[in-house]
Amino acid sequence: MTTIRQEFVFAAIQRADALTDSYIRNDVIKRYEFVKQTILDDESLTIDEKAKAIKFITKDYDYFKVLSNKGTKRLCENCSLEFLATLYCEHCVRTYLKNNFSNWTSGNNNVDYLIQKCQIESFRPNNIIEWIPYNNLQNIKYRARGGCSEIYSANWIDGKYIKWNSKKQQLKRTGTFEVILKKLENIENANRSWFEEAKSHLTLSNKYGEFVRCYGLTQDPINKVYMLVMRLMDIDLRKYLEYQRTWKEKINVAYGIIYALYRIHYDGAVHRDLHSGNILCSQYNDFWYIGDFGFCGPADKPLKSIYGNLPYIAPE
Ligand SMILES: [Zn+2]
Incomplete structure (x- = not known):
């Protein structure tokens, strides 16, 4: 395989997106087909780069279909339910997560319920909100004070879920990668509790991809402070x-x-x-x-x- 020029792949996707007239391509399927064809016709990309770009837009396509609950459905051989995504069965992913509920707990019923709810309503296998045990976070370093809370960086051992393995019927992880930890504190003068802030971050991040991705929650076992585990931005x-x-x-x-x-x-x-x-x-x-x-x-x-x-x- 030749080297993939990542910046060319994303530039081609952006060009194809910009060329899409949303009045004519007025649904998820029409938009996907147009962007896909535009990428296939893009002479700046190699065959491998076109394949990479199409894989990327197909992941988004699956997400939009599941989110909007629209599109052609197929019958899943595993769970016998009709599913919308093309790269995975959304019901199998959710059932897998549900079956795993007994294997983790935050020790706080409200937090458990919030994370379980996000998982049952998950839309894509590379965006699953989790309870992340603190000992899976290593090399924790203070970075800055951002807004009204302290920000740290850490290495997340195992890393986040990245894709669904249909053969093994399980989610696969990325492996260790660097994340940001944001301390959650009550803000008395704004009448804002740490839990409301966590709820807002987790539910929005679970549903939409336009926000800085939040992978889940953890808790420092010494001072009992909860922290959001977030994507490191540049x-x-x-x-x-x-x-x-x-x-x-x-x-x-x-x-x-x-x-x-x-x-x-x-x-x-x-x-x-x-x-x-x-x-x-x-x-x-x-x-x-x-x-x-x-x-x-x-x-x-x-x-x-x-x-x-x-x-x-x-x-x-
Ligand atoms: Zn299924």
């Missing part, structure tokens, strides 16, 4: 804009932000603490994500007081 918008950027790059940032906000608002929620410090980029796919859902909540229930990252609070 750069925030504030640092990104310290350098001269092209219009194409700026439009790409705006697109990421608008799309993520659209998804939050579609769910009837508002972020409440959006600033350049929690708009973050992954250089892997050159995509921008929104992070820090500490204050995200229903639009009709305002917080009882003003809160946020001081430099970004509106002067009034």
